[in-house]
Amino acid sequence: MWYLCMFFHRLLDYRKAEVESLAQLFLDDKDKWSSLEWRIPLHHHPDSPFHYVNLPSEDAARNIANRSILVKGIYEIWGEGGSYEELEESIRSYPDERKLPYLEPGTTFKITVDSFGKVISFQDQNDRIKGFTYIPFKGQVNLKNPDHKFWVMETDDYGSSNGLPPVEGRRIFFGREVGGADRSLLPTYQLKSRNYLGPTAMDAEIAFLMANQALATPGKLVYDPFVGTGSILVAAAHFGAMTMGADIDIRVVRDGRGPDCNVWSNFKQYGLPMPVGLLRADNNLPPWRSGLKEVFDAIICDPPYGVRAGGRKSGGRKLLKGTVDPYTVPDDKRTDHIPSTGAYSLVECVHDLLDLAARMLIMGGRLVFFYPVLREDDNVENHFPEHPCFKLIATSEQILSSRYSRVLLTMVKISPYTEEIAEAARIKHIDFRENHLKWLEDGNLHSAVFSPDPQLTATGDSKLGKEPKPKYRGKYV
Amino acid sequence: MRLLTHNMLSSNIKGVSNRFPLRIEVEKVLEKQGDFNADFLRNMFPKIEWKAFVDAARTIGYADLPEEVDDSSILTSEEFLNKFHHALLELHLEEGALVCPETGRRFPVNKGIPNMLLHEDEV
Known part of the structure; x- marks a missing residue:
């Protein structure tokens, strides 16, 4: 009807x-x-x-x-x-x-x-x-x-x-x-009344939309590999899902701003069940045991794409740039050693995310994440990441400035993670390590977003440039 | 850290072949009530590495799990589900460490958060 x-x-x-x-x-x-x-x-x-x-x-x-x-x-x-x-x-x-x-x-x-x-x-x-x-x-x-x-x-x-x-x-x-x-749940969950906030906490309305795209319901397990202050998982927990999160920054995920202002307290604040697991781990080298697969019903995240916050991965910045030899931690310093991390390019980050999701999602499980696009690019659709295990079922653009927007991608796992796919991912992983600098320069979104508009500098008047893409927006978003 | 997380984690140090299960060093264990959801437990059950789970539960002080679970008909038993729920979700390793079975490298657990990040010479 x-x-x-x-x-x-x-x-x-x-x-x-x-x-x-x-x-x-x-x-x-x-x-x-x-x-x-x-x-x-x-x-x-x-x-x-x-x-x-x-x-x-x-x-x-x-x-x-x-x-x-x-x-x-x-x-x-x-x-x-x-x-x-x-x-x-x-x-x-x-x-x-x-x-x-x-x-x-x-x-x-x-x-x-x-x-x-x-x-x-x-x-x-x-x-x-x-x-x-x-x-x-x-x-x-x-x-x-x-x-x-x-x-x-x-x-x-x-x-x-x-x-x-x-x-x-x-x-x-x-x-x-x-x-x-x-x-009425939006004012309840609005960020300005949230106990523990980070600079990239996800707006409550968008977080709920992400949880809906991920089909969060009671009995399901939802994972966020870039959990931060937990703002996305809070929305999934509101709809009854079990949640699990990881982050590379231990200060955020373990300490917060004290005993009553941390990721746990953000769930407590709304009377939601606590995440079933929070850990410090690197999305580039995830600690999941081999043989573990098809365990999450959905993966929802906002990967660090280097505009508001840059990604980090294990390995050490000087080491990855090739300026020093591998650093060996002396035995007496091992206990409290704080490993240095290197920059994590968007391409590598998304590659790792898709590989992780392909392995760890159940069949029919959903991967929901934000992907940045430069609005000057035509045929944006051609640039979305792809993976043989996934079918892209929704792309929702949110315009952030005249230069760039972010697109919420919803993907469904349609075929199982095979040995061949795992091997291809392993080779790609090594390529990213060995050509660290090249990959880092390729996907530098920060400079593209914040550098002066080339049209403005060339002509002095942006109106002489090409017309912006006609696109209607809501009153505020 | 609940035992669910423990059962999923391994030592991913470069070149190590024996990575799982991580041995648990206990300093402090907390018991916290969690919502019982039978569907979630039934979904999780086939993913769990059972022997590692039983051993881990024993290490942190809970010995009521059956050693062997051969078939999934056990999932209709309410008594079993209650025990499984308790061991999987209500026991928390608050302070302690996870230890790599091959190298003895300690991954500390503070405030319930396991720190799985590797040092520069381990990646």
């Missing part, structure tokens, strides 16, 4: 991907619903908040909407039209057996008028509600806690100067709400 899905007008690229992921959690025939059928309403733009989606049942629609972060509501549409006259005709022709159960005496209801791109005055809202006398409501109005919520949603061509995706003509929807996101 077709439902109208109205999204919040933010994080536009993440919205359908979230619904499609949640469909995997709540729909029984997973293969059939691995990608959903979508339809854009008449006169609407692909970035519009209104989308029709085909779902098998109302229960499925409700479960998806209630667990989501970006679905404002999913509605059973009783009618739509380009004017209130057309709307009336459309509602009248909607079958009575679909309408009457929700209009019965003894039930309570509420009608809300909503618009996109324009504010409708209180007076006008009331007038519109009073116009629905042709619907035989027999129940009582209850504004606080109604059994049934009805929505009138209006869009129009208000002129294109407001920065919103264009609408070519007026469109009005009338529908019954089936479910909607519980965004």
Whole structure:
């Protein structure tokens, strides 16, 4: 059955991907619903908040909407039209057996008028509600806690100067709400009230979206190899998953800022179960025993890509640059020795992550991580990392500046980790070690992001350069 | 550090062939209640290296696990699941070390966090 899905007008690229992921959690025939059928309403733009989606049942629609972060509501549409006259005709022709159960005496209801791109005055809202006398409501109005919520949603061509995706003509929807996101959890988890924070702690809303992409649910084990202050795992734990994290920085993962301000306290703060394991380990040389595989249900992370924070790996910076011979730690200094670490390039980091995930994820398990892209590059799609064990199922871009954005990649493990793949990864690992400097220079994102704009320096006026890619954004993100 | 983590870790020092299981040096063990989730336990059970797990549990003071678990029908026993849950998730090595079975290298465990990072001459 077709439902109208109205999204919040933010994080536009993440919205359908979230619904499609949640469909995997709540729909029984997973293969059939691995990608959903979508339809854009008449006169609407692909970035519009209104989308029709085909779902098998109302229960499925409700479960998806209630667990989501970006679905404002999913509605059973009783009618739509380009004017209130057309709307009336459309509602009248909607079958009575679909309408009457929700209009019965003894039930309570509420009608809300909503618009996109324009504010409708209180007076006008009331007038519109009073116009629905042709619907035989027999129940009582209850504004606080109604059994049934009805929505009138209006869009129009208000002129294109407001920065919103264009609408070519007026469109009005009338529908019954089936479910909607519980965004009250966002203020609860917002970073400014988080006890222990690092410079790259993941924003709560994005962390929840990542946990949804990873299908975090009770009984599953979710791993973050760059755990930091635990901001991503907190979201996974909120949805009931068991969590495990590793980080190369022992100060962050073990000490924090004291006994009541550390990774553990971030879970305690929200009454969440503690991670089942936290350890200090290097993603480049993970300490997992050989033979251990297919143990995590999902791996979620924000790898260090060298813009806000650079990655580190074992080996020592001078050693890796070849300026000194291998350092042998004297026996009497071994106990408290603090090993030096070398820079960890993005390419190597992502290679290691994919190899680890290919081995350690269960079949059908998900790898969800951020990948940075320079926006000047065309054909960005061609640059996403690939692995024979994984199928890329969603890419959601978040524009961070005019120069670069980060893309949330969701991958599903579709084939097992074989000996051949392991051997190829081992050879690549050695290549990274032996050509450390070359790999480091290749992927230096920091200079690309922070160096002056070449167009600006060449012409003195960026407007003479090529037009920025047309892309709609939400109001804030 | 719970025994679940211990059962997953090995000594990844370069050139070492006998890496697992890491011997446990106990200074302090804590018991913390954890939420019981039977599905999670059943998912984890086939991944666990059982002998290493039983030995590790004994080392930190819990000897009630069966030595042999030949078939997974044991997973229907509530009594077994409770013991498994307790050993896997409720016993924490708070202070101590994990020791490489071949070289004797100590990986310290402080505040419940094992430090598995290698020295420069071990990678």
